[in-house]
Amino acid sequence: MLSCKQVATLASQYLDKDTGTLLTWKIRLHLMMCANCRRFVRHLKITRAVTKHIAINDNTVDTEAIWSRLQEKIQREKNKDNHNHNPENGR
Numbered sequence: 115m116l117s118c119k120q121v122a123t124l125a126s127q128y129l130d131k132d133t134g135t136l137l138t139w140k141i142r143l144h145l146m147m148c149a150n151c152r153r154f155v156r157h158l159k160i161t162r163a164v165t166k167h168i169a170i171n172d173n174t175v176d177t178e179a180i181w182s183r184l185q186e187k188i189q190r191e192k193n194k195d196n197h198n199h200n201p202e203n204g205r
């Protein structure tokens with residue numbers, strides 16, 4: 115069983131599909147049971163997507179812009195989650 119620390123270290127490789135089959139399954143197993151790491155990997159995925167989008171030129175990475183975009187995305191995800199729990203559909 116992998117520790118949360120190991121999963122955090124491997125997360126980037128995992129998203130790159132750079133972990134072998136066995137390791138990938140070990141990580142998946144951990145993610146199934148660990149909400150913290152699930153959240154971590156999800157946010158890492160968003161961060162990477164945003165960074166890839168912004169960091170076209172390595173020398174002009176605007177961390178602040180990345181961060182605000184990231185927060186925007188997380189906020190949007192949260193709102194999405196809330197929508198799913200909207201009790202209005204009931205009756």
Ligand SMILES: [Zn+2]
Binds near residue numbers: 121150
């Ligand atoms: Zn964990």
